[in-house]
Amino acid sequence: MSRTPPRVGDTAEMSRTITDDDIALFSRISGDFNPLHYDEEAARASRFGEIVVQGGITSAILNAVVAEKLPGPGTVFLNVTWDFKAPGRPGDTITGRVEVTAAREDKPITELRTTVHRDDGTLLLEGTAVCWTMDLA
Numbered sequence: 001m002s003r004t005p006p007r008v009g010d011t012a013e014m015s016r017t018i019t020d021d022d023i024a025l026f027s028r029i030s031g032d033f034n035p036l037h038y039d040e041e042a043a044r045a046s047r048f049g050e051i052v053v054q055g056g057i058t059s060a061i062l063n064a065v066v067a068e069k070l071p072g073p074g075t076v077f078l079n080v081t082w083d084f085k086a087p088g089r090p091g092d093t094i095t096g097r098v099e100v101t102a103a104r105e106d107k108p109i110t111e112l113r114t115t116v117h118r119d120d121g122t123l124l125l126e127g128t129a130v131c132w133t134m135d136l137a
Contacts, residue, residue: 074133
């Protein structure tokens with residue numbers, strides 16, 4: 001699969017709505033059954049005040065953006081540095097966005113600025129990622 005190499009300043013984003021099923025599936029995959037994700041009483045008593053989704057669900061939208069849009073199919077993360085700023089909740093629509101900050105010419109390595117926002121504009125996650133894109137020809 002031949003593609004145009006990413007250029008500094010290129011951006012891409014994807015959105016999806018988080019469901020209770022997402023929480024249950026992520027728990028089964030990861031083994032993360034923290035009461036903050038299921039137990040209304042425990043979540044209400046926490047600093048969050050309500051059910052919150054696993055951070056892996058929040059960051060997963062970035063996996064989709066990188067693999068599907070920019071740099072695109074064949075891309076894997078080599079390194080990520082993410083700061084979680086606020087929680088996602090069931091019913092939130094989240095948008096993951098990447099922006100190319102550097103693209104090597106000698107290797108298919110791309111550096112990205114990454115963010116995830118809630119539909120109300122709240123920043124949930126910000127950071128950086130380094131990706132390698134394999135040619136799937």
